[in-house]
Amino acid sequence: MTIEIKRKSPAGRRRGPGTRGGGAVNFLGLSVLSVLFLIPFYLILRNALSTDAEITAPGWMWFPVAPAWENIEKLFTDPSVPMARALLNSALVATLTTVGTLFLCATAGYGLARIPYRHANKVFYLVLATLMIPGAITFIPSFVMVSSLGWISDLRGLVIPTLFNGFVAFLCRQYFLSFPKELEEAARVDGLGYWGAFWRIVIPNSGNFLAAIAVITFVGSWNSFLWPLVIGRSPDSWTVQVALSTFLTAQTVSLSQLFLAALVAMLPLLFVFLFLQRFLVQGVAQTGLKG
Amino acid sequence: MAVSAEAAPDAKAGTGEHAPRARRGARWRTSLTFWCFVAPFLIGLLVFTVIPVVWSAYLSFFDATNTVSPTPEDFVGFGNYTAMLTDPAFQDSLITFSVFAAFIVPVTFACSLGLALMLNRVRLMRAFFRSVFFLPFACSYVVAALVWKMSIFNGVRYGLANTVLDLFGVDEIAWLFRPDPPWFWLVIVSLRLWIQVGFYMILFIAALQQIPQHLYEAAYVDGAKPGRQTFWHITLPQLRATSVAVLMLILIAAYQAFDEFLLLVGTMPSARPPLVYLYQTSLGMQQELGTGSAGALILALLIALVTLLQGKFLGFGNSEER
Numbered sequence: 001m002t003i004e005i006k007r008k009s010p011a012g013r014r015r016g017p018g019t020r021g022g023g024a025v026n027f028l029g030l031s032v033l034s035v036l037f038l039i040p041f042y043l044i045l046r047n048a049l050s051t052d053a054e055i056t057a058p059g060w061m062w063f064p065v066a067p068a069w070e071n072i073e074k075l076f077t078d079p080s081v082p083m084a085r086a087l088l089n090s091a092l093v094a095t096l097t098t099v100g101t102l103f104l105c106a107t108a109g110y111g112l113a114r115i116p117y118r119h120a121n122k123v124f125y126l127v128l129a130t131l132m133i134p135g136a137i138t139f140i141p142s143f144v145m146v147s148s149l150g151w152i153s154d155l156r157g158l159v160i161p162t163l164f165n166g167f168v169a170f171l172c173r174q175y176f177l178s179f180p181k182e183l184e185e186a187a188r189v190d191g192l193g194y195w196g197a198f199w200r201i202v203i204p205n206s207g208n209f210l211a212a213i214a215v216i217t218f219v220g221s222w223n224s225f226l227w228p229l230v231i232g233r234s235p236d237s238w239t240v241q242v243a244l245s246t247f248l249t250a251q252t253v254s255l256s257q258l259f260l261a262a263l264v265a266m267l268p269l270l271f272v273f274l275f276l277q278r279f280l281v282q283g284v285a286q287t288g289l290k291g
Numbered sequence: 292m293a294v295s296a297e298a299a300p301d302a303k304a305g306t307g308e309h310a311p312r313a314r315r316g317a318r319w320r321t322s323l324t325f326w327c328f329v330a331p332f333l334i335g336l337l338v339f340t341v342i343p344v345v346w347s348a349y350l351s352f353f354d355a356t357n358t359v360s361p362t363p364e365d366f367v368g369f370g371n372y373t374a375m376l377t378d379p380a381f382q383d384s385l386i387t388f389s390v391f392a393a394f395i396v397p398v399t400f401a402c403s404l405g406l407a408l409m410l411n412r413v414r415l416m417r418a419f420f421r422s423v424f425f426l427p428f429a430c431s432y433v434v435a436a437l438v439w440k441m442s443i444f445n446g447v448r449y450g451l452a453n454t455v456l457d458l459f460g461v462d463e464i465a466w467l468f469r470p471d472p473p474w475f476w477l478v479i480v481s482l483r484l485w486i487q488v489g490f491y492m493i494l495f496i497a498a499l500q501q502i503p504q505h506l507y508e509a510a511y512v513d514g515a516k517p518g519r520q521t522f523w524h525i526t527l528p529q530l531r532a533t534s535v536a537v538l539m540l541i542l543i544a545a546y547q548a549f550d551e552f553l554l555l556v557g558t559m560p561s562a563r564p565p566l567v568y569l570y571q572t573s574l575g576m577q578q579e580l581g582t583g584s585a586g587a588l589i590l591a592l593l594i595a596l597v598t599l600l601q602g603k604f605l606g607f608g609n610s611e612e613r
Contacts, residue, residue, distance in 0.1 A: 026412050033406070034423040040435065040485065041426070043442045043451065060454050104332045111328025117321055123329060130340050134546065134594045137566075137587040140573050141343030144350065144359045144580060164335035194324050223431035225550045226566075230574055241433045245554055248437050255441060262434045269429040277422060284428075284490055285497045 044266070047259035055255045071260045080250065082235050083261060086243035089232075090222055091268070093158050093239055097221040098214050100163040106210065109172025110198050114184070124173070130166045143230050153237040158228055162221070168213060171286065175209050176202065212283035215276050222269055240265040347584040355581035371585035380560065381586060384568040385593075391564060392545045394480050399541050400534075403488045407495030408526075421496070425489035432550035435482050440467060440555055444478045467555055475556055482551050487544065491537050498533035502526065539601065546594055565590050 047055050048071065050064040076084055111117075112124050142161050151157030179202060187197040203210070228239040238246070244265055247258055273280065346359075351371050353361035375381050406424055410417060427435070443451045444466040453463040466474050506525050507517070515521055527534075549566040556562040563571075569590070573583025 023412065023414075026409055027415060030409055030413055030420050034420055037423050037427065037485065039451070040430070040438045040443070043438055044434070047442060056449050058448065060449075104335065107328045108332035111325050115321060115325040115328060117325035120325065123333065126333075127336065130336060132595070133340065133344060134543070134591055137569075137591050137594075138340060138344060140569065140580065140583050140587050141347035142339060143574065144346055145339060145343040148359050160335075161339040164332055164339055166336060166340070169332060195327070198328075219429065223433075225431065225433055226570075230570075241431050244433050244437065248433075248440070248554060253441075258437060258441060262437050266430060266434055273422075273426060273429045277425075280428075281425070281493055284493045 044259050044263050047256060048263045049260075050256055052255050068256060071256050074254075075257050075260050075264070078257065081243055081247050081261070082238065083240075083243060083264065085236065086238045086240045087264065089155075089158075089238065090240040090265075092155065093228070094218050094221040096155075096159045097162055098218045100159065101165055101168055101217050102210060102214055104163055105165055105168040105172050105213075106203070107198070108169045109174075110176050110202065112169070113173045113176035113179075115194055127166050127169055131170065139226060139230055142227075146231060151231070153232060153234040155237070157231045158237065158239070162224075162227065165217075168217070171213065175206070179206070208279070208282065209286075211276070211279040212286055215272060215279045216283035219269060219272065219280065347580075348588060350581050351584035351588055353581050355579075355584075357578045357580075359580060361581070365581075367581070371582045372589065374582055375586045375589060380563070380568060381565070383560065384563050384565045387562055388546070388548075388564045390476070391479070391548065392542060394476065395483055395545050396538065396541050398480065399484055399487055399491060400538060402484060403491035403537070404495050404530075404534075406488060406492045407499055408522075410492070410496060411499050421492075424492055427486045428489050430486060432482075432486065433554065435486055436551045436554040439478055439482045439551075475559070475562060479551060479555060479562075482555075483548070487541070491541065494533060494537055495530065498530050499526070502529045539598070542597070542601070543594075546590075 046061075046063055049067040049069075050061070051068050054061055054064050054068075075081075108127075112120055112127070146152065146157045146161055149157070151160070183201055183205065184197045187201045192200060223241065224239075225241045225245065228242050229245070232238050232242050235243075244261055247253065247261055350359070350361065352366060352368060354365040354367050354370075355361045410420055410424075413420065445453075446463070446465040446468045447453065448457070448463060450463075450466075452466065456463065464474055466478055502525070506529070507521060510521055510525055511517065515524065547566060548564050549570070552562065552564050552567050553570070557567060565586070569583055569586050572579050572586070
């Protein structure tokens with residue numbers, strides 16, 4: 001058993017061709033690609049802290065001479081784009097959507113997975129059937145419903161119709177089916193009903209799963225554009241994405257303000273990425289593969 | 292996509308007329324508990340998905356301009372459907388989608404698989420690389436469209452793309468501001484690629500890690516060269532289920548392409564996918580909800596058809612093991 005042999009075995013080298021040269025090329029390729037992937041972020045930061053004159057200057061400037069911090073004040077005092085209000089709206093919509101979706105879909109998923117009701121399977125098939133409807137084409141029908149409820153340009157119209165996510169309910173059901181039954185049975189012996197077992201045993205022991213679903217719901221809600229555009233007709237009800245798009249298509253734009261607005265719109269999610277990336281990756285693996 | 296229906300294991304327990312009263316009471320309690328859990332969700336699903344779709348199907352037979360409750364005089368039969376199907380703008384939007392899908396599906400698939408394979412081999416800074424490629428997923432299409440339109444491909448001298456081209460002595464290109472094909476497609480496809488590739492890469496990495504290592508060891512013993520041979524004969528067949536799922540997901544996402552098209556080329560009729568077209572007819576200046584609904588239903592049928600065909604060709608049954 002010499003080191004020589006060990007090094008030759010494929011397991012020791014991970015997969016694929018494992019010559020030293022190949023590894024270096026691979027590493028170099030990844031480095032070049034990651035620089036390319038980061039360029040848009042660099043551009044946002046550079047432009048947000050430059051003056052308009054610096055952005056449009058003929059020679060390429062890697063970074064502004066002095067960061068133009070005054071852009072921040074200009075952006076938030078610009079009356080044509082209610083950026084502060086839009087941020088507040090987005091935070092409210094994303095938070096309420098995440099909490100609401102999680103609550104409704106987890107309870108429904110648990111009920112479908114665990115409670116021995118005679119027609120549980122029929123209800124489950126109904127939920128599955130709604131998954132067959134392609135998400136994007138329901139915006140016209142849902143708009144019809146929301147407008148007859150009088151929820152146009154209203155927080156209720158932005159949040160409530162998005163809460164009943166059949167796909168998340170489906171994921172929750174599959175997850176609860178695999179939850180160890182012994183734990184719940186122990187709770188039942190201790191005199192807890194389904195409701196008690198759900199809140200005291202199942203939910204506290206499903207932290208990772210719920211966090212993954214929550215993070216991915218939050219990101220999706222914060223970044224969504226079509227639905228808030230359809231519902232948010234008055235500037236008071238714009239989310240960050242809608243405000244940004246109006247800004248983008250406005251007649252006269254200050255480039256630096258535009259990019260600063262983009263930076264502000266992105267910042268909360270960058271924090272989510274920094275601190276909750278583990279859950280996000282897990283959420284992607286869960287939601288993507290089951291889809 | 293493995294949908295198992297073995298839920299509610301003892302659903303059949305306690306049936307029968309002759310069940311004693313106490314047992315019937317317990318059954319009642321069970322149904323009541325079930326509905327406490329499921330009813331709030333189910334009612335919402337009915338009100339905000341099922342009823343709207345049925346209502347919209349109803350509207351599609353009426354001239355429902357600026358109204359959601361048309362009178363019987365507005366009944367037009369299949370008029371909206373024939374109008375949609377013969378509308379050159381709607382046909383164009385379907386062609387636009389086909390061209391877009393022909394680009395975006397294979398390119399996204401190849402790039403995300405390639406990145407996953409590269410990441411799977413690298414030992415140094417692996418977590419860093421993974422985060423970088425995944426990071427654009429935090430970016431909305433609106434923010435990306437803004438960067439692409441106003442900074443990279445803005446068509447003037449100080450734009451990044453033209454600055455780089457200038458280094459190689461190439462003349463500046465107007466990118467989005469040229470209505471004839473190649474250039475605006477490059478802008479749109481690169482944008483979507485940048486946002487999505489990390490997402491599918493994560494799915495491939497998860498799948499790659501599931502491949503049993505002994506397959507590679509066995510192949511090595513049998514004299515297979517690591518690299519091309521193991522990729523085609525072990526890695527790719529083992530990734531089959533994930534590949535089918537990823538292809539479906541990319542295609543479904545492409546159908547729903549809206550944000551970047553509206554913001555980048557929304558005014559250009561030659562580059563309007565179905566969703567942008569439907570948005571502009573049904574919720575634009577004139578709210579043509581009848582024709583819009585008809586178009587949405589036609590689109591839904593097309594999607595269902597393509598999904599079925601794709602499932603048939605790619606062998607849906609083989610992806611059961613998940």
